[in-house]
Amino acid sequence: MRIDYHMHLEYGDYDETWVQGFFDAAKSRKLDEIGFSEHTHTFPDFEQLYYDDLIVDASPTGIFQRKWLQTNKFKHTIQDYFDFAHRLQERHAVKIGVEVCNFRDQAAVKKILDAWDFDYRIASVHFLFGWAYDTKALIDEWQRRDLRAIWAEYTSEVERLAASGLYDVLGHPFNIRLFKFFPTFDVTEYLERVAVALKNADMAVDVNTGTMYRYPVAEISPYADFMKVAAAYELPIIITSDAHNPEDCGRFHDEAVEYVRAFGYDKVLRFSKRQREFVNLS
Ligand SMILES: [Zn+2]
Numbered sequence: 407m408r409i410d411y412h413m414h415l416e417y418g419d420y421d422e423t424w425v426q427g428f429f430d431a432a433k434s435r436k437l438d439e440i441g442f443s444e445h446t447h448t449f450p451d452f453e454q455l456y457y458d459d460l461i462v463d464a465s466p467t468g469i470f471q472r473k474w475l476q477t478n479k480f481k482h483t484i485q486d487y488f489d490f491a492h493r494l495q496e497r498h499a500v501k502i503g504v505e506v507c508n509f510r511d512q513a514a515v516k517k518i519l520d521a522w523d524f525d526y527r528i529a530s531v532h533f534l535f536g537w538a539y540d541t542k543a544l545i546d547e548w549q550r551r552d553l554r555a556i557w558a559e560y561t562s563e564v565e566r567l568a569a570s571g572l573y574d575v576l577g578h579p580f581n582i583r584l585f586k587f588f589p590t591f592d593v594t595e596y597l598e599r600v601a602v603a604l605k606n607a608d609m610a611v612d613v614n615t616g617t618m619y620r621y622p623v624a625e626i627s628p629y630a631d632f633m634k635v636a637a638a639y640e641l642p643i644i645i646t647s648d649a650h651n652p653e654d655c656g657r658f659h660d661e662a663v664e665y666v667r668a669f670g671y672d673k674v675l676r677f678s679k680r681q682r683e684f685v686n687l688s
């Protein structure tokens with residue numbers, strides 16, 4: 407099967423005409439099933455958690471991030487999302503997922519998530535030290551901070567998310583490479599720790615082509631060194647595009663299939679109400 411479970415609707419709206427583009431792209435790339443994974447910053451339920459965790463002080467980073475939080479965020483309730491997705495499901499093979507940021511307060515996250523019947527939950531490390539490290543406008547922080555501390559913090563955040571037991575998938579692992587700040591130190595420990603955390607939490611790896619076309623690194627995440635470790639630990643995978651624009655749904659899917667096959671993978675996960683099954687890659 408060909409499945410893509412990671413895409414976002416925030417550049418458009420809950421509008422069937424606009425969303426049709428995702429299904430058209432899926433069809434042209436011969437995908438059997440897609441799934442939306444709305445960011446938690448779509449939903450007002452999570453708003454306070456962002457203000458609790460992100461730097462929103464008078465520093466340049468704080469000012470930028472406050473503005474970011476005030477732009478095009480928290481615009482639909484989770485109920486709106488489910489209602490819209492259920493309407494789509496009358497005509498399309500589409501699953502209802504969510505991509506959850508790495509909030510400090512996992513008990514609060516659990517309370518919100520458990521009220522809803524998501525098909526799958528992706529957890530992604532989007533912030534380190536309260537900084538949205540994947541934001542181009544905040545790239546200066548990369549120069550200011552110690553790269554080893556960034557890798558260590560990233561790893562600890564994954565361990566924390568995994569230990570919560572709330573998630574099915576880790577989104578785009580090690581996308582901290584996205585701006586090409588590559589470590590010159592040995593990262594084996596970090597790769598191993600992330601793999602162990604995922605294994606213990608029974609979480610899958612999101613093989614995400616978004617970093618191929620959305621960021622300077624232009625490679626699929628996770629990168630090969632982690633894929634080797636993931637394969638050694640027999641971590642299950644999904645293959646996704648992280649499409650924010652309809653035409654990107656399924657983008658580089660063929661390349662990703664070839665990529666994972668090179669590490670011995672011949673199956674991906676299919677989700678339904680957080681029950682998973684292995685299906686053959688095609
Ligand atoms: Zn993400």
Ligand SMILES: [Zn+2]
Binds near residue numbers: 412413443505648
């Ligand atoms: Zn995403």
